[in-house]
Amino acid sequence: xxxxxxxxxxxxxxxxxxxxxxxxxxxxxxxxxxxxxxxxxxxxxxxxxxxxxxxxxxxxxxxxxxxxxxxxxxxxxxxxxxxxxxxxxxxxxxxxxxxxxxxxxxxxxxxxxxxxxxxxxxxxxxxxxxxxxxxxxxxxxxxxxxxxxxxxxxxxxxxxxxxxxxxxxxxxxxxxxxxxxxxxxxxxxxxxxxxxxxxxxxxxxxxxxxxxxxxxxxxxxxxxxxxxxxxxxxxxxxxxxxxxxxxxxxxxxxxxxxxxxxxxxxxxxxxxxxxxxxxxxxxxxxxxxxx
Numbered sequence: 001x002x003x004x005x006x007x008x009x010x011x012x013x014x015x016x017x018x019x020x021x022x023x024x025x026x027x028x029x030x031x032x033x034x035x036x037x038x039x040x041x042x043x044x045x046x047x048x049x050x051x052x053x054x055x056x057x058x059x060x061x062x063x064x065x066x067x068x069x070x071x072x073x074x075x076x077x078x079x080x081x082x083x084x085x086x087x088x089x090x091x092x093x094x095x096x097x098x099x100x101x102x103x104x105x106x107x108x109x110x111x112x113x114x115x116x117x118x119x120x121x122x123x124x125x126x127x128x129x130x131x132x133x134x135x136x137x138x139x140x141x142x143x144x145x146x147x148x149x150x151x152x153x154x155x156x157x158x159x160x161x162x163x164x165x166x167x168x169x170x171x172x173x174x175x176x177x178x179x180x181x182x183x184x185x186x187x188x189x190x191x192x193x194x195x196x197x198x199x200x201x202x203x204x205x206x207x208x209x210x211x212x213x214x215x216x217x218x219x220x221x222x223x224x225x226x227x228x229x230x231x232x233x234x235x236x237x238x239x240x241x242x243x244x245x246x247x248x249x250x251x252x253x254x255x256x257x258x259x260x261x262x263x264x265x266x267x268x269x270x271x272x273x274x275x276x277x278x279x280x281x282x283x284x285x286x287x288x289x290x291x
Contacts, residue, residue, distance in 0.1 A: 063249040064169060064197060064206070066091035066264055069161055071254050072210050075225040076218035080260065082154065088267035089158020089274075090165070093122050095264075096271060099279070101125065105183075117283040120183040121290055122159060124166035127182030133171055136180075137212065139290055140164040144216040155274050156282060161213060163286070168209035169194050175204040197250055203240045207233035232257060 069090040073083035093099045101123040108115025120126045124136060140163050147157040171178035171194065181194070197206045214229055236253075239246060246253075255261045 062091060062094075062264055063251045063254060065094060065162055065165055066267075067251055067254040067258075067261070068165070068206075068210060069158070069213070070262055071258055072213045072229065073217065074258055074260075075228050076214050077222060077225060078217065084262045084266070085154040085270060086148075086158045086161065087262060088264075088270045089155040090161040091158075091264065091267065092155065092271055092274065093118075093159060093162045095267070096274070098276070114280065116183055117280065117287050121283050121287040122163055122166075124163050124170050124180065125183045126180050126290075127184075128180045130173075130177050130179055133167065133178055133180050136290055137164065137167045140167055141212050141216045143286075143289065144213070148217050153273075155279075159279070159282070160286075164213060164216070165209055168205040168212075169202075171205065175201060175208070178205075197236075198240060198246055203236055207236060 066087050070083055070087035073086060074080075078086070093101075097103055099118055099122065101119050104115055104118045108118065124140075126132065126136065128136065140160060144157060144160045144164060146152075147160055167180075170181050172181060173179055194202065194205075197203055210229055210233065211226070214226055218225055236250075
C-alpha cells in the first residue's frame with residue numbers, strides 16, 4: 001500500500017514523543033528494557049496511528065479476506081451461519097486496530113515479542129525463503145483443517161484463515177520462487193501492492209490460496225465445489241491476461257458468484273467475542289507451531 005510520507009512522519013513523531021510515557025509497573029517490555037508502556041497507552045497509540053494514517057484500514061483489502069473466505073466456504077458446503085462467522089473473523093485481524101499489522105508494526109516496538117506474534121505469525125510477514133513460504137502455507141492449511149473439524153472457536157479458525165491468506169499475499173518475486181516480506185518493515189516499501197489481486201501476477205497467488213483454503217476445509221468428495229472454484233480461477237486469470245476493465249478489488253465479482261453474500265457491517269457484534277488474552281495466548285502458541 002502507499003502511505004504519504006507526512007503521515008508516516010506524524011506517526012513516528014507520536015511514537016518518539018510518547019516513549020517518555022514509561023510506566024514502571026507495566027508488563028510491556030521492549031528490546032530496550034528501559035522503555036516500558038502500559039497496555040492501555042500502547043492500545044491508545046495504535047488507535048491514534050490508525051486514525052493518522054487515514055488509509056481506510058477498516059476496509060483493508062476486504063475482498064481478499066472477508067468476501068473470499070465466505071465465497072470459498074460456501075463452495076465447501078459449510079453451513080451458512082458458521083461460514084459467516086469464520087468469514088467475519090478472518091477479516092478481524094485487519095479490522096481491529098490492535099491486531100492490524102500496520103499500526104502494530106509502528107507502535108509494537110514497545111513490546112517486540114507481542115509485535116512479532118501479530119506481524120509474523122498472524123500476518124505471515126516472516127521473511128523466509130521460498131522453502132519457508134511453502135512450509136508455512138502447508139502448516140497453516142493443516143491447522144485450519146484441525147481447527148475447523150475439531151470445532152475450535154470460530155475466531156481461531158478465522159485468524160488461521162487470515163494467516164493462510166497472508167502467507168500467499170505477503171510474498172515477493174515469481175510465484176514459483178517467492179520469498180516472504182519480513183516483519184520489520186513488511187511490504188511498506190514494495191513497488192507493487194502485494195494485496196492487490198489484479199496487480200502483476202498476484203492473481204496466481206490468490207488462485208492458489210482459494211484452492212488451498214477449500215482443500216483445508218471441504219470434504220474431499222466435494223468435487224462440484226472444487227470445480228466451481230477452479231472455473232472461477234480460470235475466469236479471473238483470463239480477466240487479468242486479457243486486460244479487461246476491472247475495479248480495484250473483487251467484491252462485485254465475488255458477490256455475483258455467491259448465493260447469499262454477507263456484509264462486513266454484520267460482523268461488528270461478533271468481534272465482541274474476541275478476548276485479547278485468549279488471542280495473545282493463541283498467537284504465542286501459533287508462533288511456536290510455525291517455527
